Amino acid sequence: MSRRLRFVSLTPDQQRILNEAYQYGEKRALRRRAHAILLNHKGHTINQIRDIIGVKRDTVSTWLSQWEADGIEGLQDKPREGRPHLLSESDLAVLEQLVEEYPHQLPVLHAKFQEQTGNVVSQDTLRRALKKRL
Template sequence: MARRFVAPLTESEQQTLTSAYHHGEKRALRRRAHAILLSDQGHTIDQISEILQVRRDAVSRWLKQWETSGLDGLIDKPRSGRTPILDEHDHQRLQELVAEQPHQIRSLQARFQEETGKTLSTVTLRRALKKK
């Protein structure tokens, strides 16, 4: 079995990874930075995958991403997700309708659908009103 390690890290890279490991916002980034640091210390991919409780191919992918893209390779890329049902104009119109009838969520829902043609559940409507 091949023993693959990352190229020796510079002092700057070690500091960057240590900072990401200790203070990174996302758990995934902290875990990936930890994997790179463990590899630099001489741990094999199998050992790292056992320590971090992840699959071997994930660790291998992280090492490749580190070597090709550095820290940027360890950060998750933005994902598209679902497009929002309501745009800024819709949010403004909802606020206007609430000002007219603040305690009538069902009538608000019906009027909004009548005006815009967009159907909203009461949960979506409440969530939209809480945002603003």
């Protein structure tokens, strides 16, 4: 049983967009997906693309479907949820104010922060927030 060969046809504008994504894309995933679409347009089969890029055949097929359905937007990673932040913007503002009063005194800062906000977090959480914020 042979599989139907599947190839996308691209306009010059689409080729330019995919080439830019492949060469200058910010994320590796987008560059790989754009590369796969370009290879398919040049006549490579899904199995050949699978071997070149090193992913499963179904993955390449999914990328082709996403391209056909949504264009370059279909190749972008979708936003992911993740764990909610432990510290709100108002908590971070309080933390910044406390740092000015108690610099280099993390245990004191930790106690004052919990006292003022009622938010129970570890000293490590405060340290990471300060490192990221300041």
